[in-house]
Amino acid sequence: GENVEQHPSTLSVQEGDSAVIKCTYSDSASNYFPWYKQELGKRPQLIIDIRSNVGEKKDQRIAVTLNKTAKHFSLHITETQPEDSAVYFCAASKAGGGNKLTFGTGTQLKVEL
């Protein structure tokens, strides 16, 4: 089955700096890669996603890049703010896989003032 690895497990940045979280996946058939933000005790919230026919997608301060050949994708947050502090999960799924998402291990992002 699919295996998604995520790094780093914790990330601390100063407010205004950029943050980058990286994930790799094992199943070359995976074609959908969402990113979720989860605050403590709350539900994961979809913040951005990308499909395999696209190399990059941007939404305001958030961007995701995908390298299909290398089977890795990354989340980029620019101009970080304290409210960006949360746990971020990457995930992967494939068409015909019944929407089954395999999640990465999570990254605890802390944005310090």
Place this chain on the structure above:
Amino acid sequence: GAVVSQHPSWVICKSGTSVKIECRSLDFQATTMFWYRQFPKQSLMLMATSNEGSKATYEQGVEKDKFLINHASLTLSTLTVTSAHPEDSSFYICSAPLQGAYEKLFFGSGTQLSVL
């Protein structure tokens, strides 16, 4: 946007009792729902896929007789943890895909289960 409602948000029970968790899609129909379990500071692990009108599909290592799933309508799926034990204490969360954007999953608010 799509809303998935989950109840209760937290429950404390005695060892050996059963606990039912409900997951409802409020503004869309969900023929499929997913149940995840999340231990503290860990990732979400898929437990089972709930299918409306048919049996649930369980992931390897998940006891189907312990975690009973019922998906009786297009908007409601329930997870019952039977004979709960302290090791079942966890954050349980459901999710449903949005029709027309089938990959996008929307999550319920989660249920924190504590078994004493």
